[in-house]
Every structure is written in structure tokens, then in C-alpha cells.
Amino acid sequence: MAKRGDALELAVLGLLHESPMHGYELRKQVTALLGWGRVLSYGSLYPCLKQMVRDGLIAEDLAVTEAVRSSRRGKIVYKLTAEGKERFAALVSAAGPSAWEDDSFGVHFAFFSATSAETRIRILEGRRSRLEERLDRVRTSLARSRARLDRYTLELQRHGLDSVEREVRWLSELIASERVSQAAGRRTTDSAGITTTNADQTPSAETNRE
Missing domain, CATH: 1.10.10.10 (Winged helix-like DNA-binding domain superfamily/Winged helix DNA-binding domain)
Incomplete structure (x- = not known):
């Protein structure tokens, strides 16, 4: 912890x-x-x-x-x-x-702007996993104790559950966005690494005459 x-x-x-x-x-x-x-x-x-x-x-x-x-x-x-x-x-x-x-x-x-995409994704996925574990515990507890709770305590439990579910959705959106950006960055890097031009590959007219 x-x-x-x-x-x-x-x-x-x-x-x-x-x-x-x-x-x-x-x-x-x-x-x-x-x-x-x-x-x-x-x-x-x-x-x-x-x-x-x-x-x-x-x-x-x-x-x-x-x-x-x-x-x-x-x-x-x-x-x-x-x-x-x-x-x-x-x-x-x-x-x-x-x-x-x-x-x-x-x-x-x-301070995510000071980190790599890999680090950001690992932290976001770890946070989402942690919250999903929390959701499972709260849902299990709520199912077991629902009959014993008064309506105010029940609403408080539901409010907490809704808050965690919203954060999980938010994290999933961030992770998807990071993965798209990461993939785009890789494609750009791969494209930048291709330096051979058509002029380099096509024999010149002078060479063909020879």
C-alpha cells in the first residue's frame, strides 16, 4: 500500500x-x-x-x-x-x-505528461483493476446485506457503487485513447524509418542503355 x-x-x-x-x-x-x-x-x-x-x-x-x-x-x-x-x-x-x-x-x-505511454497505460490498467476488485466486494456485500439496510444506508452504498463504476468507465476510455495514440506513434516512427526512395530503386535510363 x-x-x-x-x-x-x-x-x-x-x-x-x-x-x-x-x-x-x-x-x-x-x-x-x-x-x-x-x-x-x-x-x-x-x-x-x-x-x-x-x-x-x-x-x-x-x-x-x-x-x-x-x-x-x-x-x-x-x-x-x-x-x-x-x-x-x-x-x-x-x-x-x-x-x-x-x-x-x-x-x-x-504528472502523466512526464511519463511514457507504457507507464501511463500500466498505471491506468492497474487502477482500473483495483477498482474492479472493489466493485466486486461492494456488490457482494450489498447483495448479502440489502435486506438489513435502511433505505438511506442503501442509497449511500449505491452512490458509492455508481462513483466507482463511473471511474472504471473513465479509465477504460483513457486506456483506449492511450493505446490509439501509442499505435499512431509507432506507425509514425515506422514510416520515418523508411528512407529508400523510388529514385534509389529504379535503374536510370543511362544504366539501362549500358
């Missing part, structure tokens, strides 16, 4: 990969990545940032920080280091079960 700290680290690295940010802006952006109803506290973010600084993954952007401090209340601006870029590349390309979990899938999805 994915740890929430892993998703937070990936979110911070991915955002700083795009541009340097101070802690307040990072908190807003990470909260948006984590999804509705999940607010990232400073008590979670700043220990993570300090640890990442100690690990050499991020560093204080001194030039930007000094400019900010001279104009308004001091804020530390963070930037990605070379080690941080390598760590981001490793995390974002990881397509195992940890990338399919509720806590981390949305963060991985947000």
Missing part, C-alpha cells in the same frame, strides 16, 4: 520541477493535487520540505528568496536540485501497485 508521504514527496518534486515555489504556494498546489476534501496542513508539508532539503532533493533558491524578502514578509523559495530531478524521474515512472492507490493515483495522473 502506498504511503501518503510518498505521494506528498512526488507532488512537491513534480511542482518544483515546473518552477521554484515558496511553501505557501506549494501548500495550495499540493492540496489541489490531492483532491477535494483533503487539505494539506503546514504540519505535514514543512517537515517533508525539511527532510527533502536534508536529503539534497530540494534547496533554497537564494536569489529568489532574497528578492522576496526585500519586498515583503520573508518566505523561503524552494527549487529542485539535480538529485531531486533524478528522484522525480524515478518516482513518476514507477507503475507498480503504489501508483494505483487512492492516496497516490491522482498525483501520478497529474
Whole structure:
């Protein structure tokens, strides 16, 4: 199972990969990545940032920080280091079960543009498989307990079931789209590899006369 700290680290690295940010802006952006109803506290973010600084993954952007401090209340601006870029590349390309979990899938999805088509498809298929397993469990549980549930609890169960079914359909559409794009890319690559022209294949008139 994915740890929430892993998703937070990936979110911070991915955002700083795009541009340097101070802690307040990072908190807003990470909260948006984590999804509705999940607010990232400073008590979670700043220990993570300090640890990442100690690990050499991020560093204080001194030039930007000094400019900010001279104009308004001091804020530390963070930037990605070379080690941080390598760590981001490793995390974002990881397509195992940890990338399919509720806590981390949305963060991985947000940085899909930095991954290969193969990685995207593996993560999408893994997420769909995980949700299909969840659907089977919920349907089985609902069938067994339907008679004992009041109508409000039953509606809540149905609402959850509908939400998961919608996400499964959405994932299936994304997977199909990725496969079409992947196939088109392969055809383009294959076409680009054909360099022989008709002029190369057809003997010249001068050669025929000989």
C-alpha cells in the first residue's frame, strides 16, 4: 500500500520541477493535487520540505528568496536540485501497485505528461483493476446485506457503487485513447524509418542503355 508521504514527496518534486515555489504556494498546489476534501496542513508539508532539503532533493533558491524578502514578509523559495530531478524521474515512472492507490493515483495522473505511454497505460490498467476488485466486494456485500439496510444506508452504498463504476468507465476510455495514440506513434516512427526512395530503386535510363 502506498504511503501518503510518498505521494506528498512526488507532488512537491513534480511542482518544483515546473518552477521554484515558496511553501505557501506549494501548500495550495499540493492540496489541489490531492483532491477535494483533503487539505494539506503546514504540519505535514514543512517537515517533508525539511527532510527533502536534508536529503539534497530540494534547496533554497537564494536569489529568489532574497528578492522576496526585500519586498515583503520573508518566505523561503524552494527549487529542485539535480538529485531531486533524478528522484522525480524515478518516482513518476514507477507503475507498480503504489501508483494505483487512492492516496497516490491522482498525483501520478497529474504528472502523466512526464511519463511514457507504457507507464501511463500500466498505471491506468492497474487502477482500473483495483477498482474492479472493489466493485466486486461492494456488490457482494450489498447483495448479502440489502435486506438489513435502511433505505438511506442503501442509497449511500449505491452512490458509492455508481462513483466507482463511473471511474472504471473513465479509465477504460483513457486506456483506449492511450493505446490509439501509442499505435499512431509507432506507425509514425515506422514510416520515418523508411528512407529508400523510388529514385534509389529504379535503374536510370543511362544504366539501362549500358
